Amino acid sequence: MSAVLFFIAAIGAISGAIGVVMLRNPFYSVLSLAFHLVSLAALFLLLRAEFVAAAQVIVYAGAVMVLYVFVVAYVGGGEQLSSGGVLRVLGPLFALGLVIELCIAMLGAGLKGVNSKGAPFIPGFGTPAHIGSLFLTKFLLPFEVASILLLAAAVGAVVLARRRRGLEPDEQIELRIEAPRPAWTGTMAEAAGLRGPGQEGLAASDAEAVTTAADSSNREGGW
Amino acid sequence: MNIGWYLVVSALIFSIGAGGVLIRRNPLVILLCLELMLNGANLALVAFARMWGNEDGQIFALIVMVVAAAEVTVGLGLVVAIYRRRLPIDVDGLNELQG
Numbered sequence: 001m002s003a004v005l006f007f008i009a010a011i012g013a014i015s016g017a018i019g020v021v022m023l024r025n026p027f028y029s030v031l032s033l034a035f036h037l038v039s040l041a042a043l044f045l046l047l048r049a050e051f052v053a054a055a056q057v058i059v060y061a062g063a064v065m066v067l068y069v070f071v072v073a074y075v076g077g078g079e080q081l082s083s084g085g086v087l088r089v090l091g092p093l094f095a096l097g098l099v100i101e102l103c104i105a106m107l108g109a110g111l112k113g114v115n116s117k118g119a120p121f122i123p124g125f126g127t128p129a130h131i132g133s134l135f136l137t138k139f140l141l142p143f144e145v146a147s148i149l150l151l152a153a154a155v156g157a158v159v160l161a162r163r164r165r166g167l168e169p170d171e172q173i174e175l176r177i178e179a180p181r182p183a184w185t186g187t188m189a190e191a192a193g194l195r196g197p198g199q200e201g202l203a204a205s206d207a208e209a210v211t212t213a214a215d216s217s218n219r220e221g222g223w
Numbered sequence: 224m225n226i227g228w229y230l231v232v233s234a235l236i237f238s239i240g241a242g243g244v245l246i247r248r249n250p251l252v253i254l255l256c257l258e259l260m261l262n263g264a265n266l267a268l269v270a271f272a273r274m275w276g277n278e279d280g281q282i283f284a285l286i287v288m289v290v291a292a293a294e295v296t297v298g299l300g301l302v303v304a305i306y307r308r309r310l311p312i313d314v315d316g317l318n319e320l321q322g
Contacts, residue, residue, distance in 0.1 A: 119276025
């Protein structure tokens with residue numbers, strides 16, 4: 001039973017990976033990667049890594065793939081399949097050599113456990129309770145460093161992708177907000193006596209333009 | 224199933240990702256292929272964790288996922304910035320690192 005599940009999940013993962021590389025439209029590549037990730041989560045479950053499998057489905061196939069889909073929809077467009085000439089031939093050859101080399105390195109390493117079904121069953125292996133207690137005791141420093149890394153990545157992405165003024169000439173932001181106000185409605189000018197009941201000259205127009213001008217001269221055009 | 228089968232699958236996934244990084248030209252698809260390589264490494268880590276009966280490999284896989292998420296956010300931010308500046312979405316056309 002586990003062998004059947006393994007082959008189904010492995011074929012799904014590998015075909016998803018080939019689809020990512022071979023499909024022309026980046027949108028289909030993203031969908032193929034989502035399929036690959038779900039198949040890989042099944043493989044993780046077969047290896048008794050239930051928390052990793054759940055995190056894979058939720059974080060990768062959920063959040064990261066949604067981010068990819070948004071960016072592909074924003075940027076859009078297909079492309080020619082591959083780069084020219086040399087790399088198109090050398091790329092698959094390099095991949096083939098890498099497969100052979102990795103298989104020789106890992107299967108020929110002389111590790112006895114490679115040809116076994118793994119360590120005997122330990123109750124609670126890979127459950128969130130075990131992983132969580134490891135994260136908070138033995139691996140506390142990597143846990144905190146990972147949080148700092150995520151914060152730095154979030155700030156960096158915002159700085160990179162934000163709208164920079166001065167680089168896009170076709171998008172002028174309107175800085176002056178003009179709100180016409182009728183006379184005698186308690187404006188600042190009336191309170192200061194600049195426009196009183198006897199001064200018709202100042203209230204020649206019934207509407208006073210309150211101008212809020214953002215000081216655009218102080219702003220730099222981006223970092 | 225023996226652990227060796229999982230290692231073979233992880234080697235295949237890693238190599239497909241590496242070949243994709245070499246073949247494709249769209250930076251978005253190159254990022255996807257990087258994800259493939261990281262996932263192949265993750266599968267090997269989890270397989271070794273199963274082999275030794277030790278959860279340290281699973282912790283390592285989770286940290287790799289965190290690093291991959293950070294890499295994706297910065298990479299997609301770069302792609303969006305490239306698109307905003309009307310530059311070609313093509314790694315062969317982006318050969319100058321100027322501001």
